[in-house]
Amino acid sequence: MRGAAAGSWVILVVWAAADPGCTPQSRSPAGAAATSPVTPGDGAVPDAGPVASQITTWTCTASPCPWGGSLSNHALVWPAAAGAARTRLGYSVSAGVYLPAARANGADIAIETGEARVHAGPPDAADHRLLATIKAGQTFHVTGLAAADMLSVQADAPFTCRVTLPPPGDPRVAAAAPPRAPDAPPPHAPVAPPPRPAGPRGPVVRAIPALWRCHRTPGCFSDPWTGAVITWPAWAAHQDNGRSGNVLRFVHATSGEPLYPYMGAWAEGCEVTAESGTAMVIEWHRGAEAWRETVLTPGQSHVIHLVPPEDGALIEAPEGTSAFSVSLRGCTPRRIEP
Incomplete structure (x- = not known):
């Protein structure tokens, strides 16, 4: 370059x-x-x-x-x-x-x-x-x-x-770039991936078309982002992405009801298998600017493994798509404490 x-x-x-x-x-x-x-x-x-x-x-x-x-x-x-x-x-x-x-x-x-x-x-x-x-x-x-x-x-x-x-060399540029959150543990502290969960896969779950909207957020001015997500009970996942300003977004179905796609730390060990369309698994620390993503086509599986400081996950459609389905195994929602 x-x-x-x-x-x-x-x-x-x-x-x-x-x-x-x-x-x-x-x-x-x-x-x-x-x-x-x-x-x-x-x-x-x-x-x-x-x-x-x-x-x-x-x-x-x-x-x-x-x-x-x-x-x-x-x-x-x-x-x-x-x-x-x-x-x-x-x-x-x-x-x-x-x-x-x-x-x-x-x-x-x-x-x-x-x-x-x-x-x-x-x-x-x-x-x-x-x-x-x-x-x-x-x-x-x-x-x-x-x-x-x-x-x-x-x-x-x-x-x-x-x-x-x-x-x-402008000092404002250097000040604007905080250290990137690590995508993986340091070499001296390897973390073994979790084993695949036992038992049969669960029923096929279809993604819900979604909008990421501003919600009375100061500094938020852009149009809603579009996509599709797997949603969870309100007590087990977050509706918003934990950001601020223009990128703090709350997820809603296209019909208007709130969706809760941002899983908590209980996502660890959850196996996601794409059944139709293309799915993407995001593993990240809530609110961070760095994350890991795994794209799955039908028949491919991924076991979620959260590497510190990661504390959650999201199953969504890649940009440009709005329909997919997955089957899940070992994904037991647990209450997120406030």
Whole structure:
């Protein structure tokens, strides 16, 4: 990955074409509310004026290519000097759309017309979490990305935006990136996976189409996230994801009733087997910015194993899907203490 050039940049992006399709991304949350942007006095260069957009294409050239052979999407293309990546999960991308966290933390993204989605995650993750959906007149300040994360700005329809990146080495960037929660225990303290639970599998459970909504949450402005989840009794699981600001979300069925998909520590040892569609198991520490995800296709199984500090799990649909079913074994809900 190329190093970034000195200074920051301000650029107006004008989108022209309108091809269908989008890159699958995740509802798992991160991000924060906007703060003051970098000004020219902080090292930014003057506005370079309108720049023609590109319709970006993902072409499968290796593996695993989870989204098929090729797809196209509107995406913000970063300048070459910013060191944006052009590969992900076996795809070669026609332009640099994945900005490394070292340049993305501290950025401000202001939408002037239309709307766009901001996503982030490590390059090897099957899904990138949705940080925000930004509409015309709104500004999103990027902060809290882990060192391995990449940032992208994508949409299904044309939009214009103005982006300010802080100069390389800006102390605000370093302060914006807290240490990433460990995805696995340190090498000197291995943890053996739990044994598969005994006995027959339970009945097939169908996922419920769901919306992740703002719920009287200060600083929450984006549209609801969509997907599907396996829900549990209200006394055994959380309705919300434990985040704050724009990414604190409460899960509801599309008909409006609350759903409780966020399992507690009792998820340890639960075996999940995909029966139809594609399911995704999230193992995480409630409210964290890092998590582990396992994608299951029909016939595949996964035994949930929580690695400290993880304390819960979620069974949901990958981005772009809203129907799946699973069978469960060894999944006994227990009351969550307040």
